[in-house]
Amino acid sequence: MSFNIAILGASGYTGAELIRLIAGHPDMNIAALAAERKAGMEMAQVFPHLRHLDLPTLVKIDQIDFSTIDLTFCALPHVTSQQVIPNLPADMKIVDLSADFRLRDPAAYEKWYGKPHDAVELQKEAVYGLTEFYRDDIKAARFVAGTGCNAATGQYALVPLIKAGVIDLDEIVIDLKAAVSGAGRSLKENLLHAELSEGYHAYAVGGTHRHLGEFDQEFSALAGRPVQVQFTPHLIPANRGILATVYVRGEAEEIHKTLAQAYENEAFLEVLPFGEVPSTRHIRGSNFCHIGVVGDRIAGRAMVVAVLDNLTKGSSGQALQNANLMLGLPEDAGLMLAPVFP
Amino acid sequence: MSFNIAILGASGYTGAELIRLIAGHPDMNIAALAAERKAGMEMAQVFPHLRHLDLPTLVKIDQIDFSTIDLTFCALPHVTSQQVIPNLPADMKIVDLSADFRLRDPAAYEKWYGKPHDAVELQKEAVYGLTEFYRDDIKAARFVAGTGCNAATGQYALVPLIKAGVIDLDEIVIDLKAAVSGAGRSLKENLLHAELSEGYHAYAVGGTHRHLGEFDQEFSALAGRPVQVQFTPHLIPANRGILATVYVRGEAEEIHKTLAQAYENEAFLEVLPFGEVPSTRHIRGSNFCHIGVVGDRIAGRAMVVAVLDNLTKGSSGQALQNANLMLGLPEDAGLMLAPVFP
Amino acid sequence: MSFNIAILGASGYTGAELIRLIAGHPDMNIAALAAERKAGMEMAQVFPHLRHLDLPTLVKIDQIDFSTIDLTFCALPHVTSQQVIPNLPADMKIVDLSADFRLRDPAAYEKWYGKPHDAVELQKEAVYGLTEFYRDDIKAARFVAGTGCNAATGQYALVPLIKAGVIDLDEIVIDLKAAVSGAGRSLKENLLHAELSEGYHAYAVGGTHRHLGEFDQEFSALAGRPVQVQFTPHLIPANRGILATVYVRGEAEEIHKTLAQAYENEAFLEVLPFGEVPSTRHIRGSNFCHIGVVGDRIAGRAMVVAVLDNLTKGSSGQALQNANLMLGLPEDAGLMLAPVFP
Amino acid sequence: MSFNIAILGASGYTGAELIRLIAGHPDMNIAALAAERKAGMEMAQVFPHLRHLDLPTLVKIDQIDFSTIDLTFCALPHVTSQQVIPNLPADMKIVDLSADFRLRDPAAYEKWYGKPHDAVELQKEAVYGLTEFYRDDIKAARFVAGTGCNAATGQYALVPLIKAGVIDLDEIVIDLKAAVSGAGRSLKENLLHAELSEGYHAYAVGGTHRHLGEFDQEFSALAGRPVQVQFTPHLIPANRGILATVYVRGEAEEIHKTLAQAYENEAFLEVLPFGEVPSTRHIRGSNFCHIGVVGDRIAGRAMVVAVLDNLTKGSSGQALQNANLMLGLPEDAGLMLAPVFP
Incomplete structure (x- = not known):
């Protein structure tokens, strides 16, 4: 079976890397791509290296029908993420790639990021996404926070x-x-x-x-x-x-x-x-x-x-590894690409 | 089904690139890897980026039992190729990546490479491996010569x-x-x-x-x-x-x-x-x-x-595309990897 | 004797390159450096590679007393140059590094740059600064326009x-x-x-x-x-x-x-x-x-x-070569630095 | 006055860097350049970036008449240096850029370099060439050993x-x-x-x-x-x-x-x-x-x-700084070149 995937923040490097990896994933289908400032554009214009893929046109987040989406990757900038995610469906699986939900303690967040957290409840729910050390928690999680690279x-x-x-x-x-x-x-x-x-x-x-x-x-x-x-x-x-x-x-x-x-x-x-x-x-x-x-x-x-x-093990690859676990798929699906050398 | 593949000249860049691509190929199995001067070494020592793969130890060409091999890629240096290939089984499928068999005319070969060709008969047999223009010939070929990049x-x-x-x-x-x-x-x-x-x-x-x-x-x-x-x-x-x-x-x-x-x-x-x-x-x-x-x-x-x-479309990817055709496999098998950017 | 030099647009690459070259010039003294948005800063902050030099603090152009300046290099952005230079002293020697005065014909300028020229009279006066082909004109010139690299x-x-x-x-x-x-x-x-x-x-x-x-x-x-x-x-x-x-x-x-x-x-x-x-x-x-x-x-x-x-022969070096001629100095003064390899 | 300089090992990077620096030195004249394997060649062939300079043809070391040389830079490979220098005139000033004379203690040399030293007496004479810390010794020295970068x-x-x-x-x-x-x-x-x-x-x-x-x-x-x-x-x-x-x-x-x-x-x-x-x-x-x-x-x-x-402060620039001191010249002669950025 194939899961429907949305990517928010698809015009950044981690968004592009997610698409590169998911393009070869046997059980995922990219159903929606959002990029606020580039909404209306095709990915081939934003990232010509993805030109050969048949991808949805970029839209704004609020144009996405999340009822058909099984899992959403948030590759949004820091701070934006904590403002957007509270407004997404509360039962949808989410993997966040920003820095917003890595720290569990609101005081620690404020110390390192210089501002109070805007979504303290979500901050509590987030599972720290270092797969090898939080594997069981991630399998059971609805919301996983990707780690710093x-x-x-x-x-x-x-x-x-x-x-x-x-x-x-x-x-x-x-x-x-x-x-x-x-x-x-x-x-x-x-x-x-x-x-x-x-x-x-x-x-x-x-x-x-x-x-x-x-x-x-x-x-x-x-x-x-x-x-x-x-x-x-x-x-x-x-x-x-x-x-x-x-x-x-x-x-x-x-x-x-x-x-x-x-x-x-x-x-x-x-x-x-x-x-x-x-x-x-x-x-x-x-x-x-x-x-x-x-x-x-x-x-x-x-x-x-x-x-x-x-961009891979430090960010988008890790995010996909976590998503695989959250969806009950083999942990390495889409991820066994050999390194490119030279 | 899975075809057994040998790669001669596995310690060069085109050899490594073949392995990178074939590692993700659904119907090919790397059965033998030869590299004369590095025989006895593991690929992880020669190319640490392939460390995660379970690959055969490097051997000398004459240590390979070609009777179990369905197709051999020759990623040997120029001149070496024309000396080695005549001694390989005459009915084995071969894709050569060297410059040795790109020119059909012995005189043209001598003009550009400064020496007479050592395997004129094979030179006649070789199909020029630019897949998109020689597709039908390649499908029927036993011996295909990869083009210059x-x-x-x-x-x-x-x-x-x-x-x-x-x-x-x-x-x-x-x-x-x-x-x-x-x-x-x-x-x-x-x-x-x-x-x-x-x-x-x-x-x-x-x-x-x-x-x-x-x-x-x-x-x-x-x-x-x-x-x-x-x-x-x-x-x-x-x-x-x-x-x-x-x-x-x-x-x-x-x-x-x-x-x-x-x-x-x-x-x-x-x-x-x-x-x-x-x-x-x-x-x-x-x-x-x-x-x-x-x-x-x-x-x-x-x-x-x-x-x-x-290294890909200009050499090892082209070679694999041709091998797919020669083995009756889908032409794009193992080759739809998205480009890596940035 | 030593000539007093001003550089307008000292916070760009061509400005920095002029300073690098003039620092070793036997007969020039950098008397004023202007950079509108970075006025008040020291060059060591803008270009730390020039930290060892004793340079004037960056100022705005209108803070410079041009009466003490023998020659001014304008390393300003295109269009800015044609707006600034008409307001400089009409008898001061000027070498412009922008694109503004390279084309003699107002129609050609408008064709290539998409707008009418703001200083048509100056455009007529400017000598095209390709030293080897306009040497005599440059020696006699007050105003020289550096060429495109x-x-x-x-x-x-x-x-x-x-x-x-x-x-x-x-x-x-x-x-x-x-x-x-x-x-x-x-x-x-x-x-x-x-x-x-x-x-x-x-x-x-x-x-x-x-x-x-x-x-x-x-x-x-x-x-x-x-x-x-x-x-x-x-x-x-x-x-x-x-x-x-x-x-x-x-x-x-x-x-x-x-x-x-x-x-x-x-x-x-x-x-x-x-x-x-x-x-x-x-x-x-x-x-x-x-x-x-x-x-x-x-x-x-x-x-x-x-x-x-x-940045050197294509821009700042050429500009200095022209300035040497305009000031009656040896054409190669400050310019015989050997290339840096590797 | 101008001192006559010889450079042994002129075909390596530190040799080329010495020439680049000395080319702008007011009081040094490159009188001889040696490079064993490239003897007979012009520097313009070996290092085309020095093409504009009027340099002596490369020779073998034994072709140099050292009686006219005031100071010799040895930019030879390690080990070669300790074999060559004992045969140079015993009263000629020498700056060595190799690793051979950096360690004063023969036992320490053997420990780090895996072989006994071939010129123990010279090893004792060598002054460690970190200019700022050995300035007085260097001024008085005949033989200075450049440090590791x-x-x-x-x-x-x-x-x-x-x-x-x-x-x-x-x-x-x-x-x-x-x-x-x-x-x-x-x-x-x-x-x-x-x-x-x-x-x-x-x-x-x-x-x-x-x-x-x-x-x-x-x-x-x-x-x-x-x-x-x-x-x-x-x-x-x-x-x-x-x-x-x-x-x-x-x-x-x-x-x-x-x-x-x-x-x-x-x-x-x-x-x-x-x-x-x-x-x-x-x-x-x-x-x-x-x-x-x-x-x-x-x-x-x-x-x-x-x-x-x-190549500069870590090697050839340091060597020139030491040579200046040994010859009674201003320590910074030929060395005040501004860094090249970008």
Whole structure:
């Protein structure tokens, strides 16, 4: 059978990535596409790479008849999402890709996003969408909140280690390198090719990046006490990919073993042989996450390096993985595309 | 049912691309992978992006039991191909991706490749693998020779126009821009990132590029008289993609109409609305070819612009499309992957 | 002695490039920098790469005391230039880098720019700033209009050939590849790194690019009769550089000899040995233009390939070269920086 | 007056960068260029971007008459350097750019480079060439060893802090991001554009990178006790630039003040305002190093971020700065070129 899917915010990168993936999905049918400012246009005009697909014309959200829709992906900008979703049918399955419902605590939301939350009730309902760690909750959920792409990368490296108690919780440094598509299609001077190409820099330094809210929430819940990591993202001149170099204290081989066991049966998480490290070039365009562990020359210290594609495993692929679970479909349906290299 | 596939030359880019595509093919099973110098290695070591796949260990060609193989892709270097293929079973279906069997005439081969052909009989048997123009021959063929990636791009722009007689045969200029993966994984100074990134240049100028042999062969056969085009390739700092800007003499709207009609029922060839031009970014990683036509301000002159991905439609995707036909499978099986953008 | 220099529009790429070059100039002193929207800021905030220089604070144009200024560079946006310059002191030397004064004929301006010119008198006074061809006029000029960067590249390839009558005037095709900084620092979706990197395309196709106005004006004047070229620019994923592949009819060796003789004594124009072609990577960040000539396999046809850095020889370097002449300084002062490679 | 300069290893990137810089030096004359395998060639063939310069033909080292040479730059590969330099005139000034003479202790050399040193006496004589910290020694030196480019970046961030005792010596993490030209012009698969572009990865992980030998040597000497840092380099798809994100323990504002004071009178070291971080794009092609300091949200932790151009301040620019001192010339002669942006 085929489920009817709507995508709100179809003119952004995560919307386009959802369409790319769903185009090859055996059990989903794209029934509606919304993009407020581009309503009336064909997708071939907005994203010519989707020209070969037979897709519905872009409409405004309020033009969609949601009674025929089985599941809606919200790929809307932050803040917009918390204003739109309360007005959607209360019994429709929804996967949100924005930052609006990642933090469960209204106070934490206000701290990191600088404003009170507009939909506190929904915030309580939202299941945190890191599939591998919330699989059962997601299967049962009506409303799932996609995670931050940086937050996902860091958690794939760390969650099993915190759970197993094999690292020092007060000595975690996440030095992260992110490609530019994570910033979306917004018009900012520092995202221009002439500015970015051939140069790189740290941003949101000193513990100010919003994805820290997710790290704090998840790691503290897991540890049963407050955990604060150091986190510095850098913007790299590439289109897709996140690489997190995570500095931890613990026995490297035990850390490797812990991760290998935790992900043994996961379709999308690949733990490399001990001592090898991954590259973003080997997960591009795919839903895979590669993880490597190396011991440092200083005893008791190790590095965990995790890579994933911010638009796929970090965002739209994760969203589809969750939607599959919510609809009772095989978790990997439409997602086993091999990475594109070179 | 599932056909058993062997790939010779699996450690190069076109080999890896074949595996990426076949991994999602419903009716093919990769039964053997050969790579002489890397025999004994696992593909995960050679191409870590294929790590998630359950693939056979790399072997030498003579270790393969071809009696169980339904079709073999030869992704070997030029010259090697003409030495290896004569020793393969004479009744096995073969798709060759090298340059060795593209030219039918031994004299033409010697002219463009600077040496006599080592397998003249096979050269006669080979069907030229530009699927859309040789579909019936390919269906019946045992042995198909994949075309040059540049040659394919130029022909998609020009073949219907020459066939229909709507352009001046003596006034054709193909100015082509090729991404770097077309040069393969060979170790050459001018392919280093530090040399190539941020710079671009023309190469094989003045009518010396070997793909001219294909243009001459195909266009002359089509026209029934010698046709010589001007052809200048340029190397562009990008990984995938070919863009051919073809300058022709004729009525632009008639040219557009001719192409649109010729490709009306083709799954992979998309003719844009008149006056629009395509971009390599919109076909990356896919088997699609986008074509645009524009009239010049000078009456009677027009430009046809064609783009495709050199590793997919220009090489491994084309090879798989041909293999599908040779095995009686749907022509587009495993090939409908949407382009990866951004 | 040292001349006092003002730069209007100092917050754009051409403004920054002027400062970079003048910083090493022995006889110029940057006395005033204007940028309307960034007035009050320090250059180190706008362009941190100039942080080491002791530069004046950015001001609004009307805050500059022009009585102390010997020469002003106008690096303002198009249209703004023709509104600002009439209000500057009528006896002050000015080099304009905008498109506003490149076309001498008000009708031609209106045709290509879609509006009547606001400063027709000044338009008449402006000397076309292609230094090598207007050297004497520029030495005597008060007001010089910088050329289009694409227009400059094409003219360096063609002017001596048209002058010498060695090519067919009706059979000229300029296929041009331009890096992205030529589009300036403007916020457009198609200039984002995620859009542009790894992809390339033709734009302003069919004879609609404004630099055609310059080609028409200059080539027709030179030939004494209307000359129309075909011109297709392409946007390439690189920051700096223009490469023009010019297809002409004529004897290749005569063409080479004509160019070599024409530029024999030029400091910045390097004609390569016959049969060699240049690369943008070898002129990056410099005021040099490299030119190569190759004969085609079709007798009587040849290609001239010219490269230059759009921000230097194509814009700010050219402007400084002209300013040197206008101030009686050595033409190459501050301009002999070697290209930056890799 | 003008000093006669020889460059050995002129066909590599650091050799070319030396020529680029010396071309604009008021008091140096390039008298001899050696490149064993390219002897007999003109530099215009090896590095066409230097085509405009009047340079000596490449020769073999033993063809150079060193009696006329005032100072020689050795830009030879590692190991070659320690074999060649003992045979050069014992009273000639030499700046070595290889890794051969950076470590003073033969045992340390053997540990990091895996072989005994071939010129132990010279190793003792060599002055470590980090200009700002060894200025007086360098002025008096005959033989100076250039530092590793990564090692230089880390030391600019850390030396004043270790000297002032304001950070915890046992808690230093250097996460470094290096552009590809640092790997030189060697033909390796992982340096190909198609491999590297759009992807990035960590390498020499776990404390195995040779530049750690320099960190150990310099930091331990400074601290008067063994100091071991954690150091992970990453390869980034860009041509020039190194960015070191250094995680330290200490008071951020005191750290900033310490660095600002230490570099107050340095021409090439720019400490940004507290809380700002630098970008590689703003030092490209120049001899400048920009340094920023930020406090973390966790009290008592801070990040120091330093950027420089590996080919200039990290190698050839540093070498020239040292040569200036050795010859009694102004330290910044030929080195005040502004960075090239964009």
